[in-house]
Amino acid sequence: MSDADESELIERTLQGDEGAFRTLYRRHADALWRFALRLTAGVDADADELVQETWSRALRSLARFERRSSLKTWLFAIASRCAWEEARRAGADRRKIERLGVELGASTRVAGVGPTDRPGPAGRLDLERALRALPRGFRTVLVLHDVEGLPHRRIAEELGISTGTSKSQLSRARRRMRELLGEDYVTT
Amino acid sequence: MSRPEDSGHDRPIEGMEALYVDRTAPADLEDRVVERLHADGWPAAAGRRPRAGLPWLPRLAAAVVVFVAGWGAGRASAGATPAVPVAPTHMLLVWEHGDADPSVPVEAIAAEYGSWMRDVAATGTPIRGQELGEARVLLGPEVPAPAATPVRPSLADRRLGGYFLITATDMPTAAAVAGGHPHLRYGGSIEVAEIVRR
Structure with a gap:
């Protein structure tokens, strides 16, 4: 196009x-x-x-x-x-x-979310559940940064927040996701 | 997706990029989007300054169950009506009662509801609607104690099942529109209220 x-x-x-x-x-x-x-x-x-x-x-x-x-x-x-x-x-x-x-x-609370190290489809299911359990603000920044690849400067511009807030939200989002998934979480 | 700022323990969650890559938009979403734009007043409203903070949460809460087929059909039909750049004037609250006739298949009811919505739209009355989700939290002086779990939305034996937003010249006209809804034949009731703008 x-x-x-x-x-x-x-x-x-x-x-x-x-x-x-x-x-x-x-x-x-x-x-x-x-x-x-x-x-x-x-x-x-x-x-x-x-x-x-x-x-x-x-x-x-x-x-x-x-x-x-x-x-x-x-x-x-x-x-x-x-x-x-x-x-x-x-x-x-x-x-x-x-x-x-x-x-x-x-x-x-989303049922079934908890520490796991199951790989593959089970890991993906857990990832979806954990993402759903994440506070929406965390989730938005996490998706923009880790999936869409936006730098914090762009995220800050688009959401009308400071880059510091974007960074802290991302850090807290990842930490919360790891709590939900378990530190040994892997995918295939 | 790794960047220098991702070093150390604060690294990306593995597998995020693969989520939903095989999913595609629902086929009927296009018609729903177009209908929404018409309800917003498009094309007349194109280029207007957007309103801040539109309340899409209530509609987000809508469950995909009984009424979607019927209401969705109504919305799709409404998309074919001429654009009317006017805001809703009345809300129709659709109350469900415990004594509704259980013998009629829900698919038939949904079809009737959709047909009603198409008929209303065909008369030139702008209309939107949505079912409301099951889970509720009730706040207010009539609640003995704050509820910790999803509760029935009313202390009486009825449940707010959905709503419609219509544009009508006055209350009698809005009530007349509501009076034709098949929900009334299934033991439910509809509360009509004017939307107050101060």
Whole structure:
């Protein structure tokens, strides 16, 4: 897909051409959904909703998309911000509830997560469970850094946080993952 | 994916990159995205400044069970309706009761719900909806003690099963829309409330 081709599709989308939008959507559908799936720890319905929210925000600001990055990069940044905002809201809600004495851990903890050194498919299953058990904010930074390969500077820009916060979140995310998986966790 | 900053014990978790590489987006997600954009007012709203902090958490909590097929069908149909750049004015709260008729297959109920949603959309009434997940935590003065586990959402024998957001000129119009929902024939009830904007 050439940049010119994508630019034309964006222009037509801005003019309300649904066919052009659908073409754009399909070109990024799988990559964006897989990214959303990682951010939502493998919960399909959550990934679906994150993708919808991402496109919703993207279309509202598409006219101001300066094309300094690819559309895919821009979409991923929007999805990351959505996930981060959600993490902050969830964290605030959890703290509010905890102040009221509700122990949410019993109902939200993912069953089956615990130290393991099982390789292969079992290891992958544990990895998914551990990722799901991770606080959303940790998970967002972990995915952006360890899966998408973004440096802390970019993560900080996209999430509106400091590089120090990004680094500390990543460190805590990895430490928490290792606690859940066990230090001897390996995959094949 | 290793970088200099990954040295020492603070190294990446092995296997992360391989997660979900074989997964592809659901086939019906495209239609749902398009419907969502139309509900947002696209194309008229394209280029507007995005609202901050959209509340997508409640919809995230939606479970993929009974109503998805029916509601999803309704959403897909709504995507074909003309764009109406207006915000929802009324919320229809779909209450489930313990005495709902269990003899009707859930697939049939879901189909009816989807058909109702398509019919509403076909009249030009913007509509969105979602089922709500099973687990709840109830807070408030009527709760004797904070609940530590998922609880029934009400002390009465009813459960909030989902909601719709519609755009209607006034309460009677919204109530008329709600009055045609098949949920009412299955022992459930629907609460209509105006969305207040201050």
